[in-house]
Amino acid sequence: MTQGTTQGGTRAAVGDSEFDRDTAVTRREPGVYDAELSAGWTIINAVNGGYLLAVLGRALSDALPHSDPFTVSAHYLTASQPGPAVVRTELVRGGRTLSTGQASLFQYDAEGREIERIRVLASYGDLDALPDEVRTSAAPPDIPPVEHCFGPEDGPAPVPGSSAITERLWLKLDPATLGWALGAPSGKGEMRSWFGLADGRDADPLSLLLAVDALPPTAFELGIKGWVPTVELTVHIRCRPAPGPLRVAITTRNLAGGFLEEDAEVWDTAGRLVAQSRQLARAPRG
Amino acid sequence: MTQGTTQGGTRAAVGDSEFDRDTAVTRREPGVYDAELSAGWTIINAVNGGYLLAVLGRALSDALPHSDPFTVSAHYLTASQPGPAVVRTELVRGGRTLSTGQASLFQYDAEGREIERIRVLASYGDLDALPDEVRTSAAPPDIPPVEHCFGPEDGPAPVPGSSAITERLWLKLDPATLGWALGAPSGKGEMRSWFGLADGRDADPLSLLLAVDALPPTAFELGIKGWVPTVELTVHIRCRPAPGPLRVAITTRNLAGGFLEEDAEVWDTAGRLVAQSRQLARAPRG
Numbered sequence: 001m002t003q004g005t006t007q008g009g010t011r012a013a014v015g016d017s018e019f020d021r022d023t024a025v026t027r028r029e030p031g032v033y034d035a036e037l038s039a040g041w042t043i044i045n046a047v048n049g050g051y052l053l054a055v056l057g058r059a060l061s062d063a064l065p066h067s068d069p070f071t072v073s074a075h076y077l078t079a080s081q082p083g084p085a086v087v088r089t090e091l092v093r094g095g096r097t098l099s100t101g102q103a104s105l106f107q108y109d110a111e112g113r114e115i116e117r118i119r120v121l122a123s124y125g126d127l128d129a130l131p132d133e134v135r136t137s138a139a140p141p142d143i144p145p146v147e148h149c150f151g152p153e154d155g156p157a158p159v160p161g162s163s164a165i166t167e168r169l170w171l172k173l174d175p176a177t178l179g180w181a182l183g184a185p186s187g188k189g190e191m192r193s194w195f196g197l198a199d200g201r202d203a204d205p206l207s208l209l210l211a212v213d214a215l216p217p218t219a220f221e222l223g224i225k226g227w228v229p230t231v232e233l234t235v236h237i238r239c240r241p242a243p244g245p246l247r248v249a250i251t252t253r254n255l256a257g258g259f260l261e262e263d264a265e266v267w268d269t270a271g272r273l274v275a276q277s278r279q280l281a282r283a284p285r286g
Numbered sequence: 287m288t289q290g291t292t293q294g295g296t297r298a299a300v301g302d303s304e305f306d307r308d309t310a311v312t313r314r315e316p317g318v319y320d321a322e323l324s325a326g327w328t329i330i331n332a333v334n335g336g337y338l339l340a341v342l343g344r345a346l347s348d349a350l351p352h353s354d355p356f357t358v359s360a361h362y363l364t365a366s367q368p369g370p371a372v373v374r375t376e377l378v379r380g381g382r383t384l385s386t387g388q389a390s391l392f393q394y395d396a397e398g399r400e401i402e403r404i405r406v407l408a409s410y411g412d413l414d415a416l417p418d419e420v421r422t423s424a425a426p427p428d429i430p431p432v433e434h435c436f437g438p439e440d441g442p443a444p445v446p447g448s449s450a451i452t453e454r455l456w457l458k459l460d461p462a463t464l465g466w467a468l469g470a471p472s473g474k475g476e477m478r479s480w481f482g483l484a485d486g487r488d489a490d491p492l493s494l495l496l497a498v499d500a501l502p503p504t505a506f507e508l509g510i511k512g513w514v515p516t517v518e519l520t521v522h523i524r525c526r527p528a529p530g531p532l533r534v535a536i537t538t539r540n541l542a543g544g545f546l547e548e549d550a551e552v553w554d555t556a557g558r559l560v561a562q563s564r565q566l567a568r569a570p571r572g
Contacts (some may be wrong), residue, residue: 070517070545071518073361073407075357075359075378075407075409077379077386092361092363092405093363093402098517102405116378116379119378119388119407120407121361121405121406121407121518122361123361123518123566130543130544130545131543131544132543133544134542134543135541135542136539136541137475137539137540138540222421231356231357232359232409232520232522234359234518234520234564236564236566238540238542238543238545239542253423253559254524254559254562255420255421255422256419256420256422256524256525256558256559257413257416257417257418257420257525258417258419259356259522261522272542273539273542276540276547278520278522278562278564280356280357280409
């Protein structure tokens with residue numbers, strides 16, 4: 001049971017895939033990009049925050065002197081909708097090894113006025129220029145083999161409601177974090193899954209921005225149902241991912257005062273920690 | 287051996303302390319604040335990044351409709367120096383329970399032109415308006431009692447070089463994370479300490495912005511010496527801290543490709559997790 005393929009039975013290539021088409025940006029003028037937010041990356045009616053971050057990340061990748069996101073901090077302001085959007089970028093500082101930029105994603109109200117959806121600060125560099133040295137003490141998450149994990153196609157939809165995004169993703173969830181789908185949440189703030197894109201496109205730094213925010217919320221395993229809107233999400237991309245499925249582990253340690261954090265780690269097939277993220281989200285009243 | 291006091295033997299009050307005076311901002315015009323960066327918060331010649339964040343945080347606290355930082359993301363652009371600075375703020379979005387703002391700290395070159403040092407995105411709210419519910423699975427760090435921990439006054443200065451900031455802080459480091467000071471680093475990316483201000487001022491949300499970045503770098507315990515400059519630092523303030531000393535635990539899991547993350551947790555005397563932070567920093571060539 002391997003990662004997905006296109007209907008033709010082949011795997012989509014980086015640059016020619018659903019994810020690439022749906023995160024494409026068109027330069028309107030220097031630093032300003034038009035985009036079309038796809039309805040294909042929605043959960044219930046909300047556009048996925050990781051997908052939105054990838055759209056912003058792609059615009060910055062074009063606008064800045066360096067093309068790889070190293071650290072991206074996003075504050076979510078208003079709810080995005082499928083449809084037209086514009087990304088306005090600014091070069092804050094261009095350095096030799098790192099460039100810092102800012103970007104905002106806007107949509108339009110009924111009168112055509114711009115409404116800001118998300119604002120981002122980001123530092124970009126060149127992942128291929130980094131030394132190979134690795135001295136990590138982190139270990140990959142203990143996820144069972146893919147054939148012992150479960151996705152939406154393996155039973156009644158574990159994600160409640162209709163969610164277009166589940167058709168775009170290849171998710172195989174660790175059964176130890178699937179209690180919520182059976183009405184018996186574990187009580188632990190943990191969610192783990194194999195992750196890929198449904199058309200078999202391999203991961204790259206931009207799709208890692210999606211991967212950190214694409215699993216069901218850890219809140220489900222804490223026995224809480226409902227929407228968990230992101231206030232702020234910061235992602236560190238630490239390494240260019242190797243081909244093949246990723247492993248994603250998300251942990252919540254502190255649910256308090258109506259907010260919770262979600263810490264994500266993403267590991268590639270080469271056993272490298274390729275991304276780390278943390279978000280602050282509002283807890284649903286559960 | 288309790289937290290420090292002023293020379294007069296009393297404890298400084300919130301609002302009337304070194305930290306408050308050195309992070310003070312003066313409104314020049316709406317949204318624009320003058321500040322004077324104090325040489326008292328330097329390590330070797332670098333101004334501490336947490337102190338700088340507190341200056342920015344204070345300006346935003348005045349400028350935004352809400353006064354408590356909930357999540358603050360800072361990208362460090364150029365090295366700050368003691369001396370005059372200006373903070374320019376912008377209200378990005380004012381909501382009912384959260385406001386999002388942006389702030390930049392500038393200093394001046396020889397011709398008086400502004401040079402941007404740090405840019406920040408932040409969402410502010412009202413900590414006192416949060417529900418009391420706590421469902422955390424996190425436990426306070428296992429730090430020995432204060433009398434079994436060590437600060438700079440207990441022996442040869444453990445922080446190499448002269449560091450004015452050590453006189454402003456009350457730090458009692460866990461001996462299990464002090465191997466580096468004795469030439470025998472543990473090899474684990476961990477640093478733990480009791481934390482307070484030297485004049486006895488209690489913690490508040492603004493001083494938590496300092497607390498997350500005030501311990502010696504975890505890199506020291508990984509056997510690496512030298513300066514560990516912050517690229518990006520995001521802090522979540524989760525709760526208003528109770529009076530008394532804080533416990534700070536910092537962990538590095540992934541030192542790779544010339545960068546490392548530092549995750550900090552700050553706990554108060556009431557046993558509550560009051561702040562979480564993560565920074566991406568450049569590893570010194572060690």
